[in-house]
Amino acid sequence: MSHEGIRIVPADRAAEETARDAARGYGGDLPKLSISAVTPLKVRVKKSEGTGVEIDWHDGHHSAWTFPWLRDACPCATCHEEREHSGRLPGEPMPKDPNPLALYHPPAKPLEVLPIGKYAIKFKWSDGHEGGIYSWDFLRRVCRCEECAASHTGQEVQE
Secondary structure (H helix, E strand, O other), rough: OOOOOOOOOHHHHHHHHHHHHHOOOOOOOOOOOOOHHOOEEEEEOOOOOEEEEEEEOOOOOEEEEEEEHHOOOOOOOHHHHHHHHHHOOOOOOOOOOOOOOOOOOOOOOOEEEEOOOOOOEEEOOOOOOOOOOEEEHHHHHHOOOHHHHHHOOOOOOOO
16 A cells, blocks of 8 residues: 555644635535536547547536646646645646756647546556546536636636
């Protein structure tokens, strides 16, 4: 069993992090979503087109994400902790290297997409990363539609 990403923190710091995570729309004591809200009716992974993932949910909602956004929102412990330290939100890209001679890194694309039971999908990314399990609950909570983005942040989605 790996203990990567496990941290022991004082109770006051844990409470602060839980409140911050809840305000950002993930983790913490989030309201429970209904079964129909986190049950996909249809999942379309547009790997050949290179565009992203679309899910029609059982409750009638529709969600869509680009592959770069999903890679930047990886829910694995390592990526989550890096975002936490840098202050980035899920899906927010890492800052660009200010060095004009920095090497070009192509956007990550999925090489393989795997179902994880009936509750999630997992990507093997072109940058070698494959630690994140994207549960249906996680994906619904980070829905990018205008309605969901407004309810999470009080503002419209910025692309």
